[in-house]
Amino acid sequence: MKNKEQILNRLRENGEFVSGEELSEQLHISRTAVWKSVNSLREEGYEIESATNRGYRLGSCPDRYSPAEISAGLETEFLGRNAFCYASIDSTNEEAKRKALSGAPNGSLFVAEQQTGGKGRLGRSWASPAGTGLWCSVLLRPGILPLRVSVTTLLAGLAVDRAVRSLTGCNAKIKWPNDIVIGGKKICGILTEMTAEVDRIEFVVVGIGVNVNNTAFPENIRDKATSVRIESGKNLRRVSLLQEILIQFETLLKQNAESDPVFWEEYKKCCISLGRRVGFTRRGAGVTGTAVDVSPKGELIVELEDGTRENVTAGEVSVQGIYGQKVE
Amino acid sequence: MKNKEQILNRLRENGEFVSGEELSEQLHISRTAVWKSVNSLREEGYEIESATNRGYRLGSCPDRYSPAEISAGLETEFLGRNAFCYASIDSTNEEAKRKALSGAPNGSLFVAEQQTGGKGRLGRSWASPAGTGLWCSVLLRPGILPLRVSVTTLLAGLAVDRAVRSLTGCNAKIKWPNDIVIGGKKICGILTEMTAEVDRIEFVVVGIGVNVNNTAFPENIRDKATSVRIESGKNLRRVSLLQEILIQFETLLKQNAESDPVFWEEYKKCCISLGRRVGFTRRGAGVTGTAVDVSPKGELIVELEDGTRENVTAGEVSVQGIYGQKVE
DSSP, X not given: OOHHHHHHHHHHHHOXXXXXXXXXXXXXXXXXXXXXXXXXXXXXXXXXXXXXXXXXXXXOOOSOOOHHHHHTTOOOSSTTSSEEEESSBSOHHHHXXXXXXXXXXXXXXXXXXXXXXXXXXXXXXXXXXXXXXXEEEEEEOOOOOGGGXXXXXXXXXXXXXXXXXXXHOOOOEEETTTEEEEXXXXXXXXXXXXXXXXXXXXXXXXXXXXXXSOOOOOXXXXXXXXXXXXXXXXXXXXXXXXXXXXXXXXXXXXXXXXXXXXXXXXXXXXXXXXXXXXXXXXXXXXXXXXXXXXXXXXOEEEEEXXXXXXXXXXXXXXXXXXTTOOOO | OOHHHHHHHHHHHHOSOBOHHHHHHHHXXXXXXXXXXXXXXXXXXXXXXXXXXXXXXXXXOOSOOOHHHHXXXXXXXXXXXXXXXXXXXXXXXXXXXXXXXXXXXTTOEEEESOBSSOBOGGGOBOOOOTTTEEEEEEEEOOOOOGGGHHHHHHHHHHHHHHHHHHHHOOOOEEETTTEEEETTEEEEEEEEEEEEETTEEEEEEEEEEEEOSOOOOOGGGTTXXXXXXXXXXXXXXXXXXXXXXXXXXXXXXXXXXXXXXHHHHHHHXXXXXXXXXXXXXXXXXXXXXXXXXXXXXXXXXXXXXTSOEEEEOSSOEEETTSTTOOOO
């Protein structure tokens, strides 16, 4: 660990003034080295008070993705314990897949201040400007069949929903399968990708993009997109949101939540698609009906005009009243 | 294209003697450069006859994986047109996935003289010694749902089966889903891997490992493994086998063979599993029955003792009498 990180840890653990002498002795470095590290931390945005004869005290920490900030107080066992942080990257999902091929462990986290080629579902792009959002991916190496991946992605959706609710009090809802919306506009998209044999997962990458502190959106998505900041009226510390998502997601994964009726109850309560008119595509043709339930496999159950029910697994489902969608 | 490859192409196209002067003029290089290239080709194993006043004539070509040898006479549209050849690599599937992430096109071929970390299904290792086998992977970027991948892997199996039959006359059979066996022993394994969203394939890598000219096997697999050489009594040119597999596989892919009953008829005729007692694992417990059919989705249909039928999609199926398996 670098001097800087060690000093940060000491100040964080202590909470009060720690003298330069004490730091110098504990870390076996010179007083000058302590002073240099403190200045370097200040340049990174850490508020560090200094007082003659008392030493240094940590004030506020920057809302910045670094392994030190992410791990500080993170109560997970494996999710996010191994964090890769980037100022800018093409796509955290792509980076996660590359690192997975060279052996990154289960639970690895990839997070960037900015994505230059952020991806949405079905090959679409995802706007990921610097500094405003949470653009991250987690790598899972679960021993599950490829079919179960669609449930994993629902767990991630509920984890984000829970985190946004608990940190902001906003009435965040899930548009099946895993978009998070507030007031009918999207704050979060989730892109799950897997690398698998026909009957064995090698790894799953769950990409989570949350509009956190954006104050405006490009014209072409203004009707559909919003941010936690716009909806709650306050800036949210992005690192805190990330930590809460990691904790919630790990909890759901460890519980095998999908085999517990309580999970489905909570998911359905949050799922804004249910009871609404929805449209989807079947063999190239548009079909409409009413979303009535979610199956234990994570499929959306849609009741058609003629009363028959269809389990929808894949592709695009539009929901009346969400993102201004009209379903005829 | 290098001088060497251009000279090789000219000699191959011509079939007879081509004078050094003609080569020098056509390729705009010196006579000395022609002579150097010819010598370099000879060092690579090409037999090139030279005669005073007549020039050079191509004799036999080495059985060596190079883009020039693979493309010579290859009648495919996309499969193998872009060939990456390696003297030694960890695993052609791993290399294909890495190259896929950096944009390699549909149909790219990855082939190695030797794999140092060859992989079989379910994370097992696959012995891939230098010079004796066909160890290759093809990259497909199909616009299909993840569920259809299991059918793609059956097409690859039939392609290998057809190629081995037509080049050797051996009675090669398919052990469902896609092992190729002769006389109850395995000559080929296929490992299909995909990278996908829940509802959209990004790419599929089909790894094909064929024991071609092996004359012996390590003791631990001697009961289960054989080679084309051992079964047919003759050396097969590996590049020719590769070309035939590529042609057959591309034909089946372009035909969307799985929607044609004729494909299923041929597949089932070649499938040694049908009519035999098989064992498989269901939720951790061993189940036995008789394989009676293959479904249009590529599942093995097994009739259990009580007369009910089960569609087996995943995991391990053992077949009585194949690889010395006993099914109780």
